Amino acid sequence: MRMGRPREFDADTALDQAMEVFWRHGYEGATIAQLTEAMGINPPSLYACFGNKEGLLKAALDRYTKLRGAWMDEVVAAPTARDVAERMLMGIADKQTDPANPPGCLLVQGGIACGTGSENVPFELAARRGQNEDQLRDRFIRAKAEGDLKPTADPAALARYVSAVSVGMGVMASSGADREALRQVASVAVQAVEAQSAGKA
Amino acid sequence: MRMGRPREFDADTALDQAMEVFWRHGYEGATIAQLTEAMGINPPSLYACFGNKEGLLKAALDRYTKLRGAWMDEVVAAPTARDVAERMLMGIADKQTDPANPPGCLLVQGGIACGTGSENVPFELAARRGQNEDQLRDRFIRAKAEGDLKPTADPAALARYVSAVSVGMGVMASSGADREALRQVASVAVQAVEAQSAGKA
DNA sequence: CCACATCTGTAGTGAACACTACATATCTGG
DNA sequence: CCAGATATGTAGTGTTCACTACAGATGTGG
Numbered sequence: 001m002r003m004g005r006p007r008e009f010d011a012d013t014a015l016d017q018a019m020e021v022f023w024r025h026g027y028e029g030a031t032i033a034q035l036t037e038a039m040g041i042n043p044p045s046l047y048a049c050f051g052n053k054e055g056l057l058k059a060a061l062d063r064y065t066k067l068r069g070a071w072m073d074e075v076v077a078a079p080t081a082r083d084v085a086e087r088m089l090m091g092i093a094d095k096q097t098d099p100a101n102p103p104g105c106l107l108v109q110g111g112i113a114c115g116t117g118s119e120n121v122p123f124e125l126a127a128r129r130g131q132n133e134d135q136l137r138d139r140f141i142r143a144k145a146e147g148d149l150k151p152t153a154d155p156a157a158l159a160r161y162v163s164a165v166s167v168g169m170g171v172m173a174s175s176g177a178d179r180e181a182l183r184q185v186a187s188v189a190v191q192a193v194e195a196q197s198a199g200k201a
Numbered sequence: 202m203r204m205g206r207p208r209e210f211d212a213d214t215a216l217d218q219a220m221e222v223f224w225r226h227g228y229e230g231a232t233i234a235q236l237t238e239a240m241g242i243n244p245p246s247l248y249a250c251f252g253n254k255e256g257l258l259k260a261a262l263d264r265y266t267k268l269r270g271a272w273m274d275e276v277v278a279a280p281t282a283r284d285v286a287e288r289m290l291m292g293i294a295d296k297q298t299d300p301a302n303p304p305g306c307l308l309v310q311g312g313i314a315c316g317t318g319s320e321n322v323p324f325e326l327a328a329r330r331g332q333n334e335d336q337l338r339d340r341f342i343r344a345k346a347e348g349d350l351k352p353t354a355d356p357a358a359l360a361r362y363v364s365a366v367s368v369g370m371g372v373m374a375s376s377g378a379d380r381e382a383l384r385q386v387a388s389v390a391v392q393a394v395e396a397q398s399a400g401k402a
Numbered sequence: 403c404c405a406c407a408t409c410t411g412t413a414g415t416g417a418a419c420a421c422t423a424c425a426t427a428t429c430t431g432g
Numbered sequence: 433c434c435a436g437a438t439a440t441g442t443a444g445t446g447t448t449c450a451c452t453a454c455a456g457a458t459g460t461g462g
Binding site: 204205206207209232233234244245248253254 | 429
């Protein structure tokens with residue numbers, strides 16, 4: 001098997017740079033010129049490695065969700081449903097205002113509405129947000145089984161609610177909301193989960 | 202004063218069509234060709250009337266917020282803070298899944314992240330979302346003064362929270378969430394406001 | 403050391419974009 | 433009914449976009 005000339009850049013490092021560009025400008029707002037410059041490569045290398053612009057986005061999303069997967073595992077490891085929600089939302093308040101990254105969340109900033117030819121990008125993002133929601137839902141189902149949540153609680157609705165708040169916070173962060181403002185939102189939001197917890201009125 | 206040839210189209214009707222295109226495809230995803238076709242006019246008429254693409258967006262946003270202003274007035278007319286939140290979020294669940302409009306909210310779908318040259322579009326949208334938030338905050342300040350909210354309640358944080366949930370619901374709607382799913386989110390979300398209401402534990 | 407496979411940089415490609423020049427059409431004021 | 437002003441439709445403008453042809457560089461297997 002012939003090997004040929006080896007690649008001169010590291011794919012994951014390049015993806016980190018691409019992620020940042022998509023995060024800041026969205027899928028359609030990011031240009032190949034911006035992406036290649038940030039990645040430190042030329043267009044042919046990009047296309048040889050990732051196929052096309054959408055392939056690059058998917059690779060960047062894969063890396064993003066992989067990096068966040070570890071964090072989500074910590075979140076659902078919290079002892080109660082209320083603590084899961086608090087850990088998730090407070091963590092998001094911090095992450096989405098971390099100056100090391102663009103504000104907000106890539107799964108939202110990536111593209112909520114796109115033009116003709118990129119219609120599936122928003123759904124691609126939605127699918128990945130859905131994975132987080134599923135993980136939350138499973139955790140809340142367990143919480144209900146453990147008697148941590150009220151018997152009348154709806155785990156799927158609770159997970160969808162936490163996910164919705166996360167997205168809303170992301171949009172706010174991207175348009176300038178500071179960390180304290182997001183923490184206040186998280187703090188209020190947790191109270192709805194608390195209201196569904198056992199031992200509460 | 203000379204009048205010249207009168208305009209052959211109605212600006213508000215045309216704006217309604219433009220609004221729909223921006224709503225569905227976002228600012229950058231919407232092309233002049235799509236806009237002019239939807240509006241039933243040719244590019245020179247568009248530019249003579251609205252200046253440029255961004256001017257058209259602002260005019261469409263003005264119309265959107267004007268149309269929603271009446272509804273927001275009804276929302277804040279609810280008797281209690283809890284009812285304000287419920288009326289707002291339940292109404293949004295319905296509006297954002299109304300088949301007469303594209304799913305979601307124009308103030309979100311319009312563009313959360315934009316490319317070079319359109320950086321101010323996201324802030325333009327954020328400013329208009331902020332107007333709704335201000336209206337809610339004022340209403341919650343009144344609720345606190347009336348003893349409807351607990352003395353420890355933070356009206357600004359509550360308003361920001363309700364606004365964040367609205368945005369999150371909008372994103373969910375745009376990616377396929379149905380009315381029932383959004384109503385469940387709204388139903389859970391209202392409980393956080395309830396927890397800040399007087400007479401609750 | 404040679405055939406071949408893969409990567410890299412230069413320099414483009416056609417298509418789609420926002421926007422406009424210009425001739426023509428339709429109004430008002432006098 | 434004429435002069436000036438504004439709107440309209442046709443047909444472009446230059447620019448930027450995602451993407452690629454091609455030639456040279458750099459590796460591996462025999």
